[in-house]
Amino acid sequence: MERNIKITLEYDGTNYMGWQIQKHGKTIQGTVKEVIEKIVNHKINLVGASRTDAGVHAFGQVANFKTTKEMPIERLKRAINGLLPPDIKVVKTEEVSLSFHSRLDSRGKTYVYRIFNRDVPSPFEYKKAWFISHEIKEAELQKVLNHFIGTHDFTTFSKLSSDEKKNPIRTIDRIDVKRVNHTITITITGRSFLRHMIRVIVATAVESLKGKIDRDSIPELFKKRDRKFAPFLAPPEGLYLMKVYYNDYPF
The missing domain is CATH 3.30.70.580 (Pseudouridine synthase I, catalytic domain, N-terminal subdomain)
Incomplete structure (x- = not known):
């Protein structure tokens, strides 16, 4: 059977x-x-x-x-x-049940992106977090990341596959930034995500704090629908898939 x-x-x-x-x-x-x-x-x-x-x-x-x-x-x-x-x-x-499909039945996912933030890298965080030596204030990072909450066309902030180009609309329901000592965690929960979407969002927010992009212009970048307006990509080692939701999606 x-x-x-x-x-x-x-x-x-x-x-x-x-x-x-x-x-x-x-x-x-x-x-x-x-x-x-x-x-x-x-x-x-x-x-x-x-x-x-x-x-x-x-x-x-x-x-x-x-x-x-x-x-x-x-x-x-x-x-x-x-x-x-x-x-x-x-x-x-x-x-x-035989009808269960892990991808098609998913109602949402939570990812965490980890940043190790001090002047010297840690050997224990090597390949486990994005090392950033300049100071990051978590309240400012949270403020920038709030621009990404909601339902948007994320073409500018992703690398679309041929299938995803048909529907680049995605919904992020919550983003939380916390800091414990030198480690900053960014927890992002949404219905589904495009390729590289979280890494582009995190990198764009970090670069905005460095003044490389106007943080107040981020809402307008959604309308550009072009990756060249957000050409940043956080390294993969900081990203963790934490949970896949089925009937228990909290939003």
Whole structure:
């Protein structure tokens, strides 16, 4: 009998070319798929909720696959983790309805972007946060990022795929900036996101604090619908997929 298995994953994306399988290079999806196929002894289609870029991390990536393998759900999790490398782990396995689709059924996502902000970088934050040596005041950063809350055409602030060009309208419901010692976290929750969208938004906000772009002009940049007006891109290592929402989206 066919089963649909939903898995929640954590991973350090440093050594991978992102989530999605590519012709060349090691990917999260490819690594997990290969392990699961060894366990269930047949080919699977592993569907991910988010196509995280190379170097991006996750605490709450969700994926699903269908199998005819009869194995208790917790035993399946232990078997998968036993074969996965130490920088990828499945933290939860669930048996769900056959109609469940991890990407199409998603109602929203929360991402965190981390900035390490002091005059000297930390070896413990290497490849885990964006190092910025000049002082960032979190209240000012929050004020700039508030411009991005709401429903907008994010063409200027993304790298659109051919499919996304048909509908570049996205909704961000909340952005929160917090600082603990030298670490600034930017938590962004929205219905869905375009490629590079969060990294462009964060970089644009940071560059505006440096005076490279007029922060008050950001609302007008949405109307430009051209990437050249926001040519900034924060490094991938600061970005974390924290949670994918289904029936529990808070907005």
